Amino acid sequence: MIKFHPDPEQLSLYVQGGLTPVESLMVRAHCDYCDRCSKVVHEKTVLLGEKFASENVLAAETRAVHTSTNLSAIFDEIVKSPASNAVPPPKKMPTTVELDGRRFVLPRTLRKFISSVGNWSSLVGKVWQAPVKLGGAQIANLVYIGQHGEIPEHTHKGVETTLVLKGEFKDGINAYQPGDYIRMSGTDTHTPYTDSPQGCLIFSVLDQPLQFTCGIAKFINPFSAVYFR
Numbered sequence: 001m002i003k004f005h006p007d008p009e010q011l012s013l014y015v016q017g018g019l020t021p022v023e024s025l026m027v028r029a030h031c032d033y034c035d036r037c038s039k040v041v042h043e044k045t046v047l048l049g050e051k052f053a054s055e056n057v058l059a060a061e062t063r064a065v066h067t068s069t070n071l072s073a074i075f076d077e078i079v080k081s082p083a084s085n086a087v088p089p090p091k092k093m094p095t096t097v098e099l100d101g102r103r104f105v106l107p108r109t110l111r112k113f114i115s116s117v118g119n120w121s122s123l124v125g126k127v128w129q130a131p132v133k134l135g136g137a138q139i140a141n142l143v144y145i146g147q148h149g150e151i152p153e154h155t156h157k158g159v160e161t162t163l164v165l166k167g168e169f170k171d172g173i174n175a176y177q178p179g180d181y182i183r184m185s186g187t188d189t190h191t192p193y194t195d196s197p198q199g200c201l202i203f204s205v206l207d208q209p210l211q212f213t214c215g216i217a218k219f220i221n222p223f224s225a226v227y228f229r
């Protein structure tokens with residue numbers, strides 16, 4: 001069962017379009033798993049729509065007339081158009097990513113980025129990482145932690161937002177399952193690991209490189225900006 005959700009304020013901002021594109025993406029992907037947040041988003045969207053409508057009755061009516069006129073013109077155009085102008089059906093979108101023969105189905109919201117997933121690289125031990133270009137300079141990471149694998153203890157210069165896609169992991173603070181949405185900031189230190197036989201696949205976004213805090217830190221910190229952006 002999902003235990004970790006975006007907070008109510010984040011859901012409100014999401015509905016109002018007040019989140020960054022990446023934050024918005026993470027909330028939407030969480031909603032692919034979470035009926036509870038989907039319902040909240042739906043209710044907030046309806047409320048916002050009603051508020052907007054009541055504040056702009058006249059404008060809304062005017063728009064409705066225009067929309068109706070526009071739709072009727074578009075419909076006429078479609079009817080008149082020869083069939084050869086018909087839009088071809090969309091290509092079937094891939095739904096899975098692969099690592100070492102394992103296939104992972106991604107939630108609907110993330111599927112459009114499958115063609116932007118870079119090569120997997122072994123990070124430490126049983127931890128694998130593949131960059132995902134989100135557009136512009138934004139890069140997320142798919143991270144796979146194999147059974148008994150562990151990401152060294154680290155803290156965050158900025159905010160790390162993680163969505164669990166498959167399997168489970170623990171971090172010495174909590175246990176996380178598919179759909180769980182985790183936001184970590186500079187005050188949080190954790191060591192994600194999994195003892196799940198199937199390992200764990202997560203989707204992670206950072207606005208600053210991770211800061212490793214012990215042991216292997218000396219080795220890995222110079223590379224953290226490269227591996228975990």
Ligand SMILES: [Zn+2]
Binds near residue numbers: 030
């Ligand atoms: Zn939720």
